[in-house]
Amino acid sequence: MRGxxxxxxxxxxxxxxxxxxxxxxxxxxxxxxxQATDPGPxxxxxxxxxxxxxxxxxxxxxxxALDTGQRIAQLYGCNVSGRAVMDMxxxxxxxxxxxxxxxxxxxxxxxHRAYADRAAVHSGVRVESASSDGKYLxxxxxxxxxxxxxxVAADGAHSKLxxxxxxxxxxxxYPWGAMWCLxxxxxxxxxxVLHQRYAGTREMIGLLPVxxxxxxxxxxxxxxxxxxxxxxxxxxxDALVRLRARVAxxxxxxxxxxxxxxxxxxxxxxxxRDVVLRRAAWRSMAFVGxxxxxxxxxxxxxxxxxxxxxxxxxxxxATHDDVDAALxxxxxxxxxxxxxxQRLSRWLTxxxxxxxxxxxxxxxxxxGPLGRLPLARGQMLRILTGTKxxxx
Numbered sequence: 205m206r207g208x209x210x211x212x213x214x215x216x217x218x219x220x221x222x223x224x225x226x227x228x229x230x231x232x233x234x235x236x237x238x239q240a241t242d243p244g245p246x247x248x249x250x251x252x253x254x255x256x257x258x259x260x261x262x263x264x265x266x267x268x269a270l271d272t273g274q275r276i277a278q279l280y281g282c283n284v285s286g287r288a289v290m291d292m293x294x295x296x297x298x299x300x301x302x303x304x305x306x307x308x309x310x311x312x313x314x315x316h317r318a319y320a321d322r323a324a325v326h327s328g329v330r331v332e333s334a335s336s337d338g339k340y341l342x343x344x345x346x347x348x349x350x351x352x353x354x355x356v357a358a359d360g361a362h363s364k365l366x367x368x369x370x371x372x373x374x375x376x377x378y379p380w381g382a383m384w385c386l387x388x389x390x391x392x393x394x395x396x397v398l399h400q401r402y403a404g405t406r407e408m409i410g411l412l413p414v415x416x417x418x419x420x421x422x423x424x425x426x427x428x429x430x431x432x433x434x435x436x437x438x439x440x441x442d443a444l445v446r447l448r449a450r451v452a453x454x455x456x457x458x459x460x461x462x463x464x465x466x467x468x469x470x471x472x473x474x475x476x477r478d479v480v481l482r483r484a485a486w487r488s489m490a491f492v493g494x495x496x497x498x499x500x501x502x503x504x505x506x507x508x509x510x511x512x513x514x515x516x517x518x519x520x521x522a523t524h525d526d527v528d529a530a531l532x533x534x535x536x537x538x539x540x541x542x543x544x545x546q547r548l549s550r551w552l553t554x555x556x557x558x559x560x561x562x563x564x565x566x567x568x569x570x571x572g573p574l575g576r577l578p579l580a581r582g583q584m585l586r587i588l589t590g591t592k593x594x595x596x
Contacts, residue, residue, distance in 0.1 A: 208232050209353040209527070212341055214331045214365060216243045219493025219510035220358035221315035225263050226518030227356075228321065235349070236321075237341070239359075241328040243316075245308035248384040248474060249414035249426030251276060251398060252304040255590035256508035259515050265314055272310040274395065274415035274423065276303035279588060281400035283564070284454050289402060289571045297585040305398070305414040305426070307386065311507070313418050332364055338487020354527055355489040356517065358510075361477045363495035371491075374480035378500055380557040381436035381475040383447065384428040387461045389413055392425055401455045404564040406432075408556055409455055427461065428474075430557050436473050444468045476500050480546060484538060485531035490517050497542045499549040502556055508590045509545065513538060541593055548587060 209232045213220050216238035228234055252260070252273065260269050281290035294301040316322055330344040340350035357365040366372055389395070392411070401409045408430040417424060429447055431439070444465070452459040465471065479498040484491050493510035520533040554560050555567045574580040586592040 209521070210351070211235070211354045211356065212237065212349065212352040213356045213358060214341065215358035215360055215363075215493075215495070216240075216325055216327075217246065217358060217360060217493065217510070218311065218315070218507050219495070219514055220356070221312070221319060222259065222263070222511050222514035223356045223358060223492060223517065224319045224321075225315065226514055227521065228319065230518060230522060232354075232521075234321065235352070236325045237329045237331050237343075237349070238325055238327045239330040243325060243327055245312035247308045248382075248428060248472070249305060249307045249386065249412055249424070250311075250507045251412060251504045252306055253505065253508045253588070253590035254301055254303075256511045257304060259508075259511035262515065263318065265318060268314050269304060269306065269311075272314065272415050273304040273306040274413040276305050276398055276413065277396040279303075279398045279400075281402060283402045283568050287568055287572065289568055290400065291572070291575060292581075292585055292588055294585075294589065296581065297589050297591075301589065303398070303589075305412050307414045307417050307424060307426070309417055310415065331359065333367075334365060334487070334489060338489050353488060354521070354530075357489055357491045357495045358493050359495050361479065361494040361498035363491070365489065366479075366481060366486075366491055366495055368486050371481055371483060371486045372479075373482045374478060376478045377433070378476040378478060378553070378557075379433050380430060380553075381433050381473065382428045382430045382501075383436060383439055383471040384426060384474055385465065385471045386414070386417070387411075387425045387427050387464070389423040389425045392461065395423070399458075401458070402556065402564070402568075403450075403454050404561050405554065405556060405558045405567075406430075406561065407450065407454065409451060409458065411458060411461075425461070427458075432559075433475055436475060439471065439473060440468050444471070447471075474501075478546075478550060484513075484535045484542075488527050488531070490531055490534055492517060496538075497546055499546050500553040500557070502553045503545060503549050503587065505545050505549075505590055509542065512541070544592055544595065545587075545590075 211232045213236045279292045340348045399411045410428045412426045477498040492513035516537040517534045520530040524530040
């Protein structure tokens with residue numbers, strides 16, 4: 205790119221923070237907008253895959269991530285009868301391969317500390333739209349900001365900037381969601397395993413070791429329990445009693461972990477969207493993270509995709525002479541990878557979260573045997589690790 209750009213970054217989540225680090229390091233002038241008055245982490249713990257870890261390594265944050273998170277060697281899921289449905293080990297993909305469980309707070313703080321100009325983030329500014337030429341941003345008070353040579357839309361699954369008819373192809377709220385919280389991992393014996401327990405397709409319990417939080421040296425687990433969207437929205441004290449009873453029935457070993465959960469407010473609500481864009485750029489605006497491709501968390505790729513987007517955009521800007529060419533290159537670089545995981549997520553989610561109870565029998569009878577076949581196992585491991593780049 206000839207010269208330095210005036211860049212606006214809308215949203216200070218993972219995609220926005222990583223964009224700040226990449227584009228700031230390249231010498232561009234950044235203006236960062238965040239709608240929250242006190243920016244901080246939002247959402248459950250997550251699993252960093254080798255793809256996301258490689259981005260953090262390039263940012264010089266790999267060691268910090270390893271110190272904060274928890275190495276995950278295996279994904280194991282079974283039904284209530286104890287039949288293994290998922291049993292995948294990272295080491296079968298490549299020697300030394302692993303995932304990394306982390307808290308949202310741990311990653312947010314790490315990226316925030318790495319951004320030298322973090323004090324200049326414009327917090328409490330809700331960006332509502334962009335001008336027709338894509339050069340200016342308009343906030344909720346009607347104020348215009350700009351002009352900018354490049355706008356990075358990192359404003360999440362509920363993005364307002366992507367509401368352009370020639371851009372948005374699909375934006376659907378999934379009918380299922382989850383309740384989640386962080387639990388102490390002191391007495392949990394499966395420190396390197398993401399465990400899931402399935403009861404048909406209507407109930408899924410998960411426990412993911414996520415390492416440390418900023419405020420304590422203790423180790424933590426992310427607990428999540430899938431529910432229909434209506435149940436998530438209406439979750440109350442009676443619902444908590446039912447949840448505790450079901451966990452005790454379906455997974456007695458995990459039930460003791462919930463002893464400290466006495467109020468429904470201790471659990472957080474999560475709903476998900478299925479978003480597809482016709483193109484990941486519009487005018488001089490690039491969409492990154494959930495604003496570009498929100499999807500079900502079933503494949504655990506959201507944070508990894510956000511990091512990859514930020515890296516691909518920075519690379520495109522660095523290697524092209526103008527913004528239009530850079531945005532075209534960014535779209536090409538991410539198109540196939542994003543499309544594969546969007547479709548896989550859409551196809552696989554009903555097997556784990558839906559009212560289609562008959563699918564549970566198909567899943568429970570076929571996933572285990574398929575996972576033992578070398579060719580199928582290799583494909584499943586590529587999907588898990590985020591490294592599947594083509595269909596064939």
